[in-house]
Amino acid sequence: MAPESIVDHRLRGALEFRWTDGAQHVVSYQSLRANCPCAGCKSWRAASGNSIASERLPNEGVEVRDIQPVGTYGVQFVFSDGHDRGIFPWVFLRSLVAGVL
């Protein structure tokens, strides 16, 4: 289920997701970066002992530069640290931003 809209709060360094069921979640760029679900980030987190990344990981100051749709499936974020491999399926994003991961 895709969100109805994504609002970029650049000054707060966060994205706001508005879902079709009325729910709204704000999540920091840093948290999105820290939880990137790509294979590279997953194995890095596993190696560093964090199955679920926390905001303490070294992503401070990271920004979301671009948001690209991936079909009806999800989005791909381009981060300011140059990382753009993470595809975030809507289901994953919804769980992440709702804090139920």
Ligand SMILES: [Zn+2]
């Ligand atoms: Zn990644």
